Amino acid sequence: QVHLQESGPGLVKTSETLSLTCTVSGGSISSYYWNWIRQVPGKGLEWLGYVYYTGSTVYSPSLQSRVTMSVDSSKNQVFLKMDSVTAADAAVYYCARVPPYERFGELSGMFDLWGQGTLVTVSS
C-alpha cells in the first residue's frame, strides 16, 4: 500500500524559504505526477503545482515566481521550496498523486492519493 508522508519545519520566518519533503513509501514515484496542495486551516484547497517523475514541472501562475518543485527518484522523495514566505503562506501543505499517463491515455489531474499534510506556521 502506497503511503505519502510530508515533512519539514513547522515554523518558518517571514521572508525566508519554506522547504518541504514528501516521502513515498510502498511504491515508486515513477510514472506519476506529484502535486503540492495547501489549505489554510478551516478554508479551501489551493493547488500549487506538480512535478513529473522526470523532473518537468507546472506551477500555479500565482506562485510561479516563488515555487520550485523537484524529485529524487533514488530516495522516492518529492520536494517543495517556496521563497519569501509571508503570513499568507501559513497553511497545511499536502502532497498528492495524479495517476500516470498510461492509466487514461492522458494526463488526467484527479488526486487519487494524498499525504496526511504538514502544518506550516509563518512568524516574524
Place this chain on the structure above:
Amino acid sequence: DIVMTQSPDSLAVSLGERATINCKTSQSILYGSNNKKYLAWYQQKPGQSPRLLIYWASTRESGVPDRFSGSGSGTDFTLTISSLQAEDVAVYYCQQYYSTPYTFGQGTKLEIK
C-alpha cells in the same frame, strides 16, 4: 483560471435521506474530442486529508460506496449521496482538472439534521 462555485455552503440532512451538492464551473470542462468531463469530487473528514470519491464527473473511485454518485453537464455538476450515513459527515469539494491551474470549489459542509 476556472472558477468553481459550490452550493450550498452547508447542508443538514437526516440520516437515510438524500444529500445533493452542486458545483458550477465558470467555463465548460467538457473536452469535445473525448466527451470527458474533467471534474472530481473529494470528501474531507475533520482532521483528515481529502479523499477522492468521483472522477470524470461520474466514475466512482475504487472502494467508494455506491450511495455516492456524480452527474452533470459541461458547467453544472452534482454529487449525490442517496442515503446519508453518519460517517458521511464531512466537507465535500469539487475540483476541475480541465486546465491548469487546477482549482477547487470552496467546499460544502454536510451535517446530520
